[in-house]
Amino acid sequence: MTEDEVLAEFRAAEALLEGHFILSSGLRSPRYLQCARVLMNPARAARLADALAAKIPAELRNRLQAVVSPAMGGVIAGHEMGRALGLDAMFVERPTGTFELRRGFTLAPGQTVLLMEDVVTTGLSSREAIKAVEDAGGNVIAAAALVDRSNGSADLGVPFFPLIRLDVPTYSADAVPPELAAIPAIKPGSRTKPALDGVEAS
Structure with a gap:
């Protein structure tokens, strides 16, 4: 899939949002791709996962034995990637604040x-998820994502294959430009409740 085709999938799912968003990292951004919406349609999720699987070099794909994703956001994406690659898909979660494999996953x-x-x-x-996999005995040899929003700065320590790179400015909470600060800040997934100044909505 081309970048335009990927963005068209997000737009068709009404998943490309404009506003003032609090990212999970705490950074602020004027644009957000809501992956939960784009993944809620199984056929669309399958198309995106298949396209991403095709971007992973065959030599690397052939060495993979499992897919692991972090809960919650990565669960559906990980499951679809497991299907696309013909591998089991598991997820790590944070029951006590630190990622770990649970639910019988080994x-x-x-x-x-x-x-x-x-x-x-x-x-x-x-x-953090990679460390949890390694602590559980696994060997992460590559990472993938539907969207890379890091502006090329993310270093995961392994080869990284995003389906699309979305270079959107991000700001710390105390350095938000005035035009963005004038818009109520919301945390994606909690759109009905604006965040108080410096406090994430829940």
Whole structure:
């Protein structure tokens, strides 16, 4: 898929949002791709996952043995990537604040893993998820995401394959430009409740 075709999928799902958004990293942005909406249609999710799987070099694809994604946002994306690659898909979650495999998910020692995300902004949660996989015995040899929002700055420590790169400015909460500050800040997924100054909506 071309970049225009990928963006068309997001627009068709009404998933390309404009406004003042609080990202999971705490940074602020005037634009947001709501992956939950684009993934709610299984056929669309399958098209995007298939296109992303095709971007991973065959030599690397052939070495992969499992897909792991971070909950919650990466669960559907990871499941679809597992289907596209013909691999089991698992997820890590934070029951006590630190990512870990639960629910009976296990990795064999040295099992090769693709870390799958919906969106990468700073790469911090991806690196934390990679550490959890390694702590569980797995070996993350590549990462992928539907959207790379890092403006090319995310370093995950492994080859990284995004379906699309969306270079949108982000700002710390204390450096938001006036035109953006004039718009109520919302946390995607909680659009009905504006955030108080410096406080995320829930």
